[in-house]
Amino acid sequence: MTATPLRFLERLPLLWDRRAIAYGVAVALSIAACAIRIGVDHLLPPGFPFLTFFPAVIISSFLLGRGPGSAAALLCGVLAWYYFIAPRQGFTLGVDTAVALLFYAAVAAVDIALVHWMQQANHRLREERERNADLALRSGLLADRTEVLFRELQHRVSNNLQMIGAVLALQKRGIADPAAALALDNAATKITLIGRIQRQLYDTSGSLIALDQFLHQLTADVIEAGGNPGIVHSVSAPPGVMFPDALIPVALIMAEAIANAIEHGLVGRDYGSIRVDLVQTTTGLQLCVTDDGAGLPEGFDTRGSTSLGLKIATTLARQLGGSFDVRSAEPVGAQSVLTIPHSPAGQPLPHDHPQRRIHRYPRVASGTPSDDAMPSPGGVMRTHVFRPAVEGRYPGVLLFSEIYQVTDPIRRLAAYVAGHGFCVAVPEVYHEYERPGTVLRYDVAGTDRGNALKVTKPVHAFDADAVAALDGLAAHPACTGRLATMGVCLGGHLAYRAALDPRVAAAACFTRPTSTTARWVRASRMTVWRAWRS
Structure with a gap:
């Protein structure tokens, strides 16, 4: 249990671990109340034998607890009976005396019970506060530990992906076949890119990803990885959010389109521009990557291409329920277009539909x-x-x-x-x-x-x-x-x-x-x- 500053009321009763002293203090308060009553006796009219004893009972109960309070009530009752109830200095018990003593006992019992219940409530309040503080501390430590473990996991996953990419790059050096070397190089690049994307997409808060910020960062990363500082870029995207499970294939397709623009459209040039546009249409989302490079070769067809990257992009687009195509741009260059349709408004797909998870994300x-x-x-x-x-x-x-x-x-x-x-x-x-x-x-x-x-x-x-x-x-x-x-x-x-x-x-x-x-x-x-x- 965590230590918290205890308020005075929550510490009552005092001297709970030294009860002999507590009872002694209660006796002293009773004697003091009797002395005060004797001192003011000549100032009071007849009929107030318990006037100064009630405060002694209440104070004893409040500060020292139910036991010392009960002892003070008993002692005060005896002192009042002996010194202030006629005939004085005796224990004569008549009807009037019995009624007065019963009234005193009832009032004292109620006072002691109320004080005791209040202290019990304070104890429960203190325990609840300490329990909540302890839970808050444990929750905070657990949250910190979870975040550390999560980030460590993300770091390890990303490092492992980059390690695989590095292994493939090393393996490429020992292959003489240019086509095989190119395939390994493309695979290594894509795995490394997945690792970089994965770092950006997931965090412990489970927040949705801001599209415009993510696309800006991803575009800058891919162009930087291309190694041509003369290429400038621009990104246009509406504010909004998208789920990580949908952003991964979208990011891979977009990265492939940018990489193609750098490797083919702008190859051999120290300058160029790439524009990324994400637009909302009445039927879905459309992501366009446009360059001002050499354009497509005559008779180019995306479906007939043997490029591994284009095949992956087409497959990922199909999994999203959409399509991917590369076409000539106006007036020069090429344009890669990813189209993702929405599911019908207000008409969610059945739970067992294989495309249900994919369709809901792009909205x-x-x-x-x-x-x-x-x-x-x-x-x-x-x-x-x-x-x-x-x-x-x-x-x-x-x-x-x-x-x-x-x-x-x-x-x-x-x-x-x-x-x-x-x-x-x-x-x-x-x-x-x-x-x-x-x-x-x-x-x-x-x-x-x-x-x-x-x-x-x-x-x-x-x-x-x-x-x-x-x-x-x-x-x-x-x-x-x-x-x-x-x-x-x-x-x-x-x-x-x-x-x-x-x-x-x-x-x-x-x-x-x-x-x-x-x-x-x-x-x-x-x-x-x-x-x-x-």
């Missing part, structure tokens, strides 16, 4: 906060809308966020869902209490604020926001009107309630059980699904 999702925020009974509700970058109409998904509002993980989740062909709306659930665009931090203050707001905001206000968000999403120009709900943590509960709306045809709700529930239900996530209605 690029973009998301921006909606300027025409959705009105709700609680005021204007800013809503972030994510949709496929290709213009069209898609089924709508109302995604409810966690208590921290629209964080980066929520935005990535929304982009992921939108990338499957949906128009995703993410409302800011605390719009009545926070300024538009507010994102609570993942720390103690942010967590406390989010938890406080989720109970401060009435349930009917959440329900009214859901109705308003569904209305706005259904009327969005990128939505077909078919609606579903989805949510995580707090959003899981809100998505479940919103799914009771008859317009909602499907729901996916992810919730975390409370600590009490978790002791009985061994689950960390509950998922509720309803299939699309026809």
Whole structure:
């Protein structure tokens, strides 16, 4: 258990490991209370025998615990009975005396019990805080270790690929056949390139890859590897994201196209230009690599080419469900074109379809906060809308966020869902209490604020926001009107309630059980699904 600074209240009772001293202090407090009562006796009217003894009992219980507090209560009761209940300096027990002593005993018992329960609650709070701190430390260490292991694995994989490439390059030196040597050289180059791409594509956060940044970096790397510093390049790509599993074949095809432009179109020249364009069309993605070199030989046909690189590019394009072709550019040079179609909007392929994984990746999702925020009974509700970058109409998904509002993980989740062909709306659930665009931090203050707001905001206000968000999403120009709900943590509960709306045809709700529930239900996530209605 990690050591944390203990607050004073959480350290009570004091002297718990030296009980004899604690009982001695309780006796001293009782005697002091009796002395004070004797000293002010002439100032008090008759009928207040226990006036100074109650504070002694409470202080003893509060500082020293239930045992010393009970001892102080017993001793104070005896002293009050002997010195201040008539007839004084005796233990005469009459009806009035019995009633007074019973009243004193009841009040003292209640005081001691309340103090004891408060201390028990403080102990549990301290243990929970220490447990959470320990878990946070362990989680942080585990995350650091996982990241180190992941990066080490990536480093080893990349090094192994480069080692294989180096071995092939060495093997090439002992081969006299020019064709075989060229084949080994091409294979070594491609393996080395895969290693470099692999370093860029994967990280521990699982983030999606920004297309424009990746294409800029890849183009610069391939041209640098070509060894001709006189070649200039330009890259044009829309902002968006793509999954690593799809980017690998796309990157290999693009690298092959650039390498062909350097080795064939610009061979023998100290200068030249290569342009890379990624464009969205109504049917899919189109990646073009254009050079200003010598162009294609007469009668060139990609399908009839014996080049290993072109065969690999064509095969990879076919696996993506698309096509790859090399054609003459205008006015000079050659152009390599990779075309990847989208799956039909809102019509995901069956789960057992062999191309399902490939088809979903190329779709690029973009998301921006909606300027025409959705009105709700609680005021204007800013809503972030994510949709496929290709213009069209898609089924709508109302995604409810966690208590921290629209964080980066929520935005990535929304982009992921939108990338499957949906128009995703993410409302800011605390719009009545926070300024538009507010994102609570993942720390103690942010967590406390989010938890406080989720109970401060009435349930009917959440329900009214859901109705308003569904209305706005259904009327969005990128939505077909078919609606579903989805949510995580707090959003899981809100998505479940919103799914009771008859317009909602499907729901996916992810919730975390409370600590009490978790002791009985061994689950960390509950998922509720309803299939699309026809």
